[in-house]
Amino acid sequence: MSTEIDVLVLGGAGVDTIVYAPQLPLPFADSYMVPTITTRAGQTGDFVAVAVHALGLRTHHIDMIGDDHEGDLVRALHAERGIPLTVVPLRAGTRRAVNLVAPDGRRLSLYDSSRSEAGDRLPVEMVTAFAAASRHAHVSITYPCAFALPMLRAAGVTISTDLHNWDGKEPYHEDFAYAADLVFVSSAALADPEQTMRRIVERGRARTVVATAGAEGAYLLVDGEFSHVPAVDPTAQVVDSNGAGDAFAAGFLLGWLAGEPARRCALYGAISGAYACTVAAMSVDSIDRGALLARAAELDPTAGRAAAGDGTREWR
Structure with missing residues (x-):
């Protein structure tokens, strides 16, 4: 099938207000003086779209956003980066959050739950048409996207999702966890990451599950084999x-869509994630393919050669 899009990103568009806190947790006080408070476009779907686009993958983002100032910020972000964005009106307004950021880079996010309504949906015709033109769909766990999962499955497109800080028990995440071919999840709230990862495989479609663990690296479950992948030191x-x-x-997807081994995909992911930690929250920035592959070659010369193209894979 001829495709025009490498990665179709569904959902996760929104605006964050970034507050640099003196510490986290923040002790109760009447007030604090902070260095800066900045509002900018960029939530999970926006970040994925920016990152895969920077890695040279043909990207399209679809989501519901409001006809408001926050929505204008989201539209402007995509226009500035040259990322196609298809919008469905969100009556309650564009999703927004407040992120408290500690001096060591840790984050606490407060999401505005008023921006979602029970009837929110991405149109069937839109999802079906874009899926037919795509190699892969990355689905955010925002509410309307749950209803798009059966359409994507029917279209035959592969699916990835990120469950973020799922505790392995909250039912809301299960539709996403069990419908995707590739599942990402943070290990932060998991008492036993391996157990949760194996349950995702047993109950769902995924054969590859990745649990990220921050500075401790990540855990991989691929075709029943569980392993640990070390973190990559940031270069700044x-x-x-x-x-x-x-x-x-996004880094993992770059390798996965090219048929790279899972550990090499995880290396790309670790490099991309480490780079993101060196970028201030006010800037929605991402590593490009050249820099990622160069860093991969430094850390693993074999990975670098394969990623550069050996005549057996198609790199768009």
């Missing part, structure tokens, strides 16, 4: 963890 000072998990997913 860590300032912010916003978007690091999304960047990891």
Whole structure:
């Protein structure tokens, strides 16, 4: 099938207000003086779209956003980066959050739950048409996207999703976890990452599950084999963890869509995620393919040669 899109990103568009806190957790006080408060476009779907686009993959983002100032920020971000964005009106307004960022880069996010309504949906015709033109779909766990999963499956497109800080028990995440071919999840809230990863495989479609663990690296479950992948040292000072998990997913997808081994995909993800931690939250920035492959070659010369293209894979 001829495709025009490498990665179709569904959902996850929104706006964050970034507050640099003196520490986390923040002790109760009447007020604090902080260095800066900045509002900018960029939530999980935006970060994935920016990251895969920077890695040279043909990208299209579809989501519901409001006819408001926050929506204008989302539209402007995509226009500036040259990333196609297809919008469905969101009556309650564009999703927004407040992110408190500690001096060591740790983050606490507060999401505005008022921006979602029970009837929110991505149109069937839109999802079906874009899926038919795509190699792969990365689905954010925002509410309307759950209803798009059966359409994507029917279209035959492969699916990835990021469950973020799922505890392995909350039912809301299960539709996403069990419908995807490739599942990402943070290990932060998992008492036993391997157990949860194996349950995802047993109950769902995935044969590859990745649990990211921040500075401790990541865990892989591929065709029943569980392993650990070490983290990659950032090449600059860590300032912010916003978007690091999304960047990891994008790097992993670069390798996965090219048929690379899972550990090499995880290396790409670790490099991309480490880079994201060196970028301040006010800037939605991502490593490009050249820089990622160069870093991969430094860390693993075999990976670098394969990624550069050996005549057996198609790199678009």
